[in-house]
Amino acid sequence: MADKKKVLVIDDDDNLRTVLVDKLNASGYEADGAMDGEDGLTKALAQHPDVVLLDVMMPKMDGWEVLQNMREDAWGKSAKVIMLTVLENLDHVARGVEMHIEGYLVKTNWSLDDIVKHVEEAANK
């Protein structure tokens, strides 16, 4: 279907990435995964997804670097990004707000359905 919204999941954890991609695909999105920051940045800039789910702690390039790089791109500067993390950190929230992210979600606080809801909100904004 052509009108399916595209979501890119950038997370180095194979298990989490897989279940997120499966869930999003099952919820009517066209989801793809990237296994580290570098891979994620390349895919994001090539595919121009509607929403990017971006993990914070990753090898090679962490979430903040990916975001920084994305913001320097013509498309990426207004791309919709939701940060995912397993650790709450108020400094991160503030930093995220400064970099115009759509959300900062602590993985363990939200169910998969909640994540889908956040993606939906961001995609339809």
Next chain:
Amino acid sequence: MPVDQSVTRYLVSAAIALCVSLVVTLGVLYATSNFFEHPQTYFVGAPSSALLQTYAAAAAAVAISFLISLIVYMTLTSRARVDLAVWNNARSMALSREQFRRLYEASPIPYLTLGPLGEIQDPNKAALRFFNVEPEEIVSANIFSFVAEEDREKANQLAKYYELNVPIDRQELHMTTKKNGVRIVSLSLLDMHKPGTHERTGLATLIDVTEEKMLDQARTEFVSLASHQMRTPLATFKWYLDMILSGGAGPLSDKQKEYIERLDAVNRNMLDLVDTLLNISRLDMGKLPIEKIAVNVQTLTESVLSEVGPQIVKKGLHIVRQYNNALTSLETDPKLLRIVIQNLINNAVKYTPEGGTVSITLEQTGNEPRISVSDTGYGIPATQQGRVFTKMFRAENVLRLSETQGTGLGLYLVHSIAETLGGHITFTSEENKGSTFIVTM
């Protein structure tokens, strides 16, 4: 006057005084003995009363000779004695000055005396070791010029404070050293105004806290890494269980659903435990961030109650809410207060047998907001009440109950958080009657 000269003078004076006294005494004694041998030359007819007078006169002569000797001695030595006292004082002052000097020089803490603008005048050995320099390399350099670039602004501010005579107490700064790179120090500057002059000097104390800071950072990083590593698999469990429960992997039989729900509950407990551990280590390190906003405690309490709703229903507990329309806008940190209320309500629910009552009271008495949670539960044995807020405490009477599990960390956390938020917690409890925990903010 030079010290040895005054001693010589004292000794010479004393010797002269002794000699003169001796001569006077011998003279008087000679005259007296002469008188005893030939009294008739002095008294004509020598009456018996005259003998008595003779003895009296002799005694008086001896006394006078002593008195004269004493006066002569005192007169001759008075100046010398003053000199000696001065010499003694000067000596003890020189000694204490020397002791002070040695203390200053050999102290393991870097000290530097400073001029009125912060120019280094006299660094002690530890200061030279700290900067790894010879004295001539830093003497007359400004102490603030050693502050690293990242703290330049702060250094300028501190330099201004120093000039204005504002005391500087334990300010953390990055300082550049010759061989040891940039070190983090705690700097204190004390005004050492010289008495009787307008000359200003200061004493700088540098305490190297680099190791401490690094250790602290390592601990924070470890806690953060450990909790990240522990939470990732738990998040994985959570989402896969979510996926299965929501039918994302095909339909489930009732039994399968029940089992998955049990796993999900255990996983949630595990997550709570990891959160508690993380919060405790943050608290212990003073790293728990506090963000105060206006919080509606009633809404917060209700959301906690809805979380434990299933257990309340299962045990048939009665919940009594006495909100008194109070605490609808309490200035506090919602996340931390939530941990407090969550733990108190969870405990009340957990440690109250079926059919019991849990009451939550919110009050504002004067300036004091107060949150109380009481139950009609097992209570805490009187002998163990003193240890309630210690880490890993679990009362003996509940250890026997198979249905209650706990880490013994909850009340320790509640107590620490209440104090962190500027409040305190008290309780009353009676075994088999129940407990009441009161948090005052």
